[in-house]
Amino acid sequence: MENTSRSTRECSGKEGCDHVELAKRIINGNIRAASRLIRDLEDDVLQAKETLKHIYPHTGRAQVIGITGSPGAGKSTITDELVSAFREKENKVAVLAVDPSSPFSGGAILGDRIRMQRHASDPDVFIRSLATRGALGGLSNAVGSAIHILDAMGKDRILVETVGVGQQEVDVINHAHTVIVVLVPGMGDDIQAIKAGIMEVADIFVINKAHRDGTRRLQKELLSLLDLKGECPGEWKPPVILVDDVLNKDTFNENIATLCRTIEDHHQHLVRTRLLEKKLEKKAVVEILGVLRSSILGPIVKELQATGEFDDMVSRVMKRQNDPYTLVEEVKGNFLRNGKG
Amino acid sequence: MERKIRIMVAKPGLDGHDRGARILARCFRDAGFEVIYTGCHQTPEQIASAAIQEDVDLVGLSCLSGAHKYLFPKVVELLKEQGAEDIAVIGGGIIPEQDFDLLYKAGVKEVFTPGRSLESIVDWIRENISVQ
Numbered sequence A: 001m002e003n004t005s006r007s008t009r010e011c012s013g014k015e016g017c018d019h020v021e022l023a024k025r026i027i028n029g030n031i032r033a034a035s036r037l038i039r040d041l042e043d044d045v046l047q048a049k050e051t052l053k054h055i056y057p058h059t060g061r062a063q064v065i066g067i068t069g070s071p072g073a074g075k076s077t078i079t080d081e082l083v084s085a086f087r088e089k090e091n092k093v094a095v096l097a098v099d100p101s102s103p104f105s106g107g108a109i110l111g112d113r114i115r116m117q118r119h120a121s122d123p124d125v126f127i128r129s130l131a132t133r134g135a136l137g138g139l140s141n142a143v144g145s146a147i148h149i150l151d152a153m154g155k156d157r158i159l160v161e162t163v164g165v166g167q168q169e170v171d172v173i174n175h176a177h178t179v180i181v182v183l184v185p186g187m188g189d190d191i192q193a194i195k196a197g198i199m200e201v202a203d204i205f206v207i208n209k210a211h212r213d214g215t216r217r218l219q220k221e222l223l224s225l226l227d228l229k230g231e232c233p234g235e236w237k238p239p240v241i242l243v244d245d246v247l248n249k250d251t252f253n254e255n256i257a258t259l260c261r262t263i264e265d266h267h268q269h270l271v272r273t274r275l276l277e278k279k280l281e282k283k284a285v286v287e288i289l290g291v292l293r294s295s296i297l298g299p300i301v302k303e304l305q306a307t308g309e310f311d312d313m314v315s316r317v318m319k320r321q322n323d324p325y326t327l328v329e330e331v332k333g334n335f336l337r338n339g340k341g
Numbered sequence B: 001m002e003r004k005i006r007i008m009v010a011k012p013g014l015d016g017h018d019r020g021a022r023i024l025a026r027c028f029r030d031a032g033f034e035v036i037y038t039g040c041h042q043t044p045e046q047i048a049s050a051a052i053q054e055d056v057d058l059v060g061l062s063c064l065s066g067a068h069k070y071l072f073p074k075v076v077e078l079l080k081e082q083g084a085e086d087i088a089v090i091g092g093g094i095i096p097e098q099d100f101d102l103l104y105k106a107g108v109k110e111v112f113t114p115g116r117s118l119e120s121i122v123d124w125i126r127e128n129i130s131v132q
């Protein structure tokens, strides 16, 4: 295997290195180069963005599947079995599994991988754990770039597991072509959560651990909530798929096979109705806005904080010596050409 | 720019007692590190390739079964084979002192036995591990 241990990190950390060469290595499937670039993007290494520019033209091929749902619902367990199912079709697969960072220490325990370790030494499966690092949408800020990297590496399917979500953490919709929401019976507040937000983003519902009491009721409630969906021509009605206890190996695998087929159906639907194009357009918009924010707003805020101007602004606003609007206009004048315009 | 240290905690071999490994993982999290925990019964191959996919700076191996003499050096060797010899490997568990030398010679960076406090492990990491 090619030795890239030093050069890769040196390349993404410094100026004047060969981004084209690094991008090429990643496109050729070099795992170490790819994982290091993802790391650099998580750490916000400026030079890493340079490499991304050369990656980008090679993206847009992979299918991205989001898997979300409440904590402990079984997202990782289902993801693991989906990986197996896709491997049977000889698809190349990647998983990005997000877990929360501790707000106190900034550290994190990333435990999703435990359920997927049987794929660890399969060279056509790439699994990467990411911490949220303060991002609020249930993902990591590096997810978008990581998807591009895995896509360029030639992965056919990229599975994105979000943190165990409450109601607001639905950013996965901006990245995935198909979103799977995993629910379990007997959690009581599930339907509330669904009403509040997840309902909107689900393309497919999974009721996991469907051997449990309460499955019927949850299914009925879901179906009645979904009742009005799919009435308009061309509208997708999210199917509800029951997944049996993982310990009932045969039915569990059968259920996952059904899930796979449904993912396929949904994709066909997106293509047929041209919804896929709309999704891709939205994705591009979100991506551009994100980069605008991080490359323009980010540095300005950093600079203001470094010079102490930011604190000054805060105290002026607090004392009502200035209003935020005037202050920001000044900032605009200082930082942006045509700032007043 | 802030670089975050990433650590993989893994249990190679046959023993299924991972209480210690879990405690260690929490302790690392509270020290501000990102910890990937992979669970019990891991083969050296699984550990090495997971460490590379996760781009960790350090692999912490915990072994109570007595097979450390084979398992720890094997992980070091596999990492090296895959061009990842810069990922440091440390070991812990029930390890007799007479095995230390063999492990250090094989490229294990440090060996922690049950007497070492968790703080001293964290301190060792802060002193010896940085993002390359």
Ligand SMILES: Nc1nc2c(ncn2[C@@H]2O[C@H](COP(=O)(O)OP(=O)(O)OP(=O)(O)O)[C@@H](O)[C@H]2O)c(=O)[nH]1
Pocket (backbone or CB within 6 Å): A069, A070, A071, A072, A073, A074, A075, A076, A077, A078, A112, A115, A163, A164, A208, A209, A210, A243, A244, A245, A246, A247
């Ligand atoms: N009995 C039973 N247990 C299951 C099933 N699916 C998952 N579990 C268990 O439920 C627990 C959580 O499963 P995970 O797959 O880790 O759930 P998750 O949604 O990924 O959890 P987070 O990522 O922590 O939010 C584990 O202990 C699993 O073994 C199932 O079908 N039946």
Ligand SMILES: [Mg+2]
Pocket (backbone or CB within 6 Å): A075, A076, A077, A111, A112, A161
């Ligand atoms: Mg999980």
